[in-house]
Amino acid sequence: MIRLSKVFRMVSLVLVACLLVGALAGPASAQRRRRHNPQAGKRKAAKRIGIGTAVGAGAGALINGKKGALIGAGAGAAGGTAYHYHKKRQYRRRHRAR
Numbered sequence: 001m002i003r004l005s006k007v008f009r010m011v012s013l014v015l016v017a018c019l020l021v022g023a024l025a026g027p028a029s030a031q032r033r034r035r036h037n038p039q040a041g042k043r044k045a046a047k048r049i050g051i052g053t054a055v056g057a058g059a060g061a062l063i064n065g066k067k068g069a070l071i072g073a074g075a076g077a078a079g080g081t082a083y084h085y086h087k088k089r090q091y092r093r094r095h096r097a098r
Helices: 002-029 042-094
Strands: none
């Protein structure tokens, strides 16, 4: 009789331990799929900023010659950077985890 109660106690302790481990590991082991943001790459950023720079330089050159081209290139680069960050944020907000 004494030996049977020790076995019962041991089995119940193992079951409780398994329950605790299962409860703790449940939410942590759930896989969340990480989505790749196609709007966030370095190549995409370089392309957007480069296009903005070229357009700004062209417009500035037409308006005010060499000095205008330099000023327009800076403004175009700033605009391209702002556009890139806007597109990244827009994608992130549209595809955020729910």
